[in-house]
Amino acid sequence: MSDKKRLTTSAGAPFVTNETSKTAGPRGPVMLDDYQLIEKLAHQNRERIPERVVHANGWGAQGKFTVTHDITKYTRAALFSEVGKETEVLARWSTVAGEKGAADAERDVRGFSLKFYTEEGNWDMVGNNTPIFFIRDGYKFPDFIRTQKRHPKTNLRSPEAMFDFWAAQPESVHQVTILMSDRGLPVNPMHMNGYGSHTYSFWNKDGERFWVKFHFKTQQGHKHYTNEEAEKIIGKTRESYQEDLYNAIDQGNFPKWTLFIQVMPEADAEKTAYNPFDLTKVWPHSDYPLIEVGELEMNKNPDNYFQMVENAAYSPSNKVPGIGFSPDKMLQARVFSYADAHRYRLGTHYEALPANAAKSPVNHYHKDGQMRFFTNDFDNPDAYYEPNRFDGPTANPEFEEPPLKVSGDISRYEQQETMDDYEQPRALFENVLEDDEKERMYFNYAAAMSPCSDEVKERWLAVLKKVHPDYEAGVRKALENVDSDVNTVPVTDDSKVRT
Numbered sequence: 371m372s373d374k375k376r377l378t379t380s381a382g383a384p385f386v387t388n389e390t391s392k393t394a395g396p397r398g399p400v401m402l403d404d405y406q407l408i409e410k411l412a413h414q415n416r417e418r419i420p421e422r423v424v425h426a427n428g429w430g431a432q433g434k435f436t437v438t439h440d441i442t443k444y445t446r447a448a449l450f451s452e453v454g455k456e457t458e459v460l461a462r463w464s465t466v467a468g469e470k471g472a473a474d475a476e477r478d479v480r481g482f483s484l485k486f487y488t489e490e491g492n493w494d495m496v497g498n499n500t501p502i503f504f505i506r507d508g509y510k511f512p513d514f515i516r517t518q519k520r521h522p523k524t525n526l527r528s529p530e531a532m533f534d535f536w537a538a539q540p541e542s543v544h545q546v547t548i549l550m551s552d553r554g555l556p557v558n559p560m561h562m563n564g565y566g567s568h569t570y571s572f573w574n575k576d577g578e579r580f581w582v583k584f585h586f587k588t589q590q591g592h593k594h595y596t597n598e599e600a601e602k603i604i605g606k607t608r609e610s611y612q613e614d615l616y617n618a619i620d621q622g623n624f625p626k627w628t629l630f631i632q633v634m635p636e637a638d639a640e641k642t643a644y645n646p647f648d649l650t651k652v653w654p655h656s657d658y659p660l661i662e663v664g665e666l667e668m669n670k671n672p673d674n675y676f677q678m679v680e681n682a683a684y685s686p687s688n689k690v691p692g693i694g695f696s697p698d699k700m701l702q703a704r705v706f707s708y709a710d711a712h713r714y715r716l717g718t719h720y721e722a723l724p725a726n727a728a729k730s731p732v733n734h735y736h737k738d739g740q741m742r743f744f745t746n747d748f749d750n751p752d753a754y755y756e757p758n759r760f761d762g763p764t765a766n767p768e769f770e771e772p773p774l775k776v777s778g779d780i781s782r783y784e785q786q787e788t789m790d791d792y793e794q795p796r797a798l799f800e801n802v803l804e805d806d807e808k809e810r811m812y813f814n815y816a817a818a819m820s821p822c823s824d825e826v827k828e829r830w831l832a833v834l835k836k837v838h839p840d841y842e843a844g845v846r847k848a849l850e851n852v853d854s855d856v857n858t859v860p861v862t863d864d865s866k867v868r869t
């Protein structure tokens with residue numbers, strides 16, 4: 371008998387043929403008892419799982435994180451415990467709005483998610499390529515995402531909905547500015563930064579808490595496409611990110627990022643002019659300088675995309691001792707929402723899949739349910755509840771976080787437009803963006819906004835004017851000049867539809 375592998379059914383029995391159905395005579399119908407055939411067809415029907423509602427289109431790689439600088443005075447997290455320490459990482463980058471199979475080179479925010487398989491469990495840094503976000507309250511998230519996806523009637527993306535929503539949420543102007551600037555269209559995941567965006571917390575061995583922001587700066591340099599360049603790329607390939615990333619790693623050109631943190635003493639949160647837990651704000655570098663921590667290197671293409679990238683389940687709820695949450699409202703909504711999305715998309719036991727399984731021991735009492743294929747029975751069938759007298763796993767009170775000091779009455783604190791909302795985009799516009807980038811940004815706005823109704827255009831231009839009169843004037847002029855024929859017009863009011 372040769373060692374060559376032979377086909378079997380999924381139950382292990384020899385498969386007689388993989389090509390010929392069992393029929394009643396050479397010209398007769400197929401037999402229902404041809405289980406091999408039925409199994410093959412049934413499996414194909416089940417090869418897809420629900421795609422992510424957001425961030426469906428993604429690209430992944432495996433690699434490692436290495437500590438280069440000591441930050442143990444801020445955190446007791448094991449992955450940062452000593453210089454030189456290496457931790458395995460699984461990364462997934464994504465666009466936000468596009469469905470699976472959408473073109474990679476679209477103007478959009480990019481997801482930048484990292485799963486660190488630490489010795490004390492998985493830490494997921496579920497970030498973006500921007501340090502901020504469009505909204506600061508998770509209550510608005512489903513509506514916001516609805517404006518980014520397809521219109522229920524036209525089944526097209528709707529600039530009218532996007533700018534209508536943004537104009538009603540002026541806090542979004544900071545993020546929209548970045549989206550319309552060069553950084554809104556990176557050439558691939560290797561040429562962009564990653565940010566934790568939210569404020570998280572660190573706590574050290576002495577129980578001191580610090581607020582922290584994470585910045586992964588690309589070592590490849592920033593590179594972006596203009597709209598015209600992206601159109602040409604998409605005309606040639608819709609998979610430009612997958613191709614660039616896969617080929618770079620395959621050829622040994624491993625992309626790297628340097629991790630920096632900003633650290634804020636716990637008490638400062640009461641003092642800063644801006645709310646440090648507002649996801650539409652950065653912490654100015656001059657107030658909280660970047661502190662270098664380590665290096666991320668992605669050096670392996672997953673052997674199976676579906677198993678390691680489609681099945682990858684990132685959630686900000688995955689934190690490890692020494693890293694905690696903050697009162698950031700968006701973060702708190704995501705702590706629930708992301709894990710819940712994976713329970714729906716992948717199933718109850720999604721954390722046991724190879725992409726998500728911790729490399730450290732996993733002991734819990736969540737047991738049965740669909741696809742309960744793992745074993746964690748603690749070598750004693752009597753230890754199936756807790757507390758028990760049968761040596762089952764027990765809790766770890768020594769890992770309790772320092773208590774969060776809060777004061778205030780429970781209410782709904784609406785944060786509508788504040789003067790704060792314009793200061794940081796103004797700093798970006800006045801001090802960071804070069805003149806030529808501003809010109810490109812005006813053009814990008816014009817391309818994006820030209821299909822909108824005049825009312826929505828004016829409302830958004832009024833927001834821009836509050837940031838800076840030159841900003842509004844630049845976009846208005848570009849809108850007047852734009853050749854609107856290049857845009858599709860996904861609004862339902864037929865009078866506004868141009869073909």
Ligand code: NDP
Nearest residue numbers: 501548551553563652653654655656794795797798802803
């Ligand atoms: P700084 O001058 O210290 O920082 C400006 C930062 O802007 C840079 O460090 C860089 O961040 C980022 N940047 C550089 N070029 C561009 C660009 N073309 N498009 C978008 N971002 C760019 O000033 P502040 O810290 O006071 O921030 C001023 C403004 O810069 C903020 O209001 C915000 O809009 C923007 N910004 C600030 C960041 C922060 O964390 N403080 C991060 C990113 C942007 P990086 O090094 O991360 O690439």
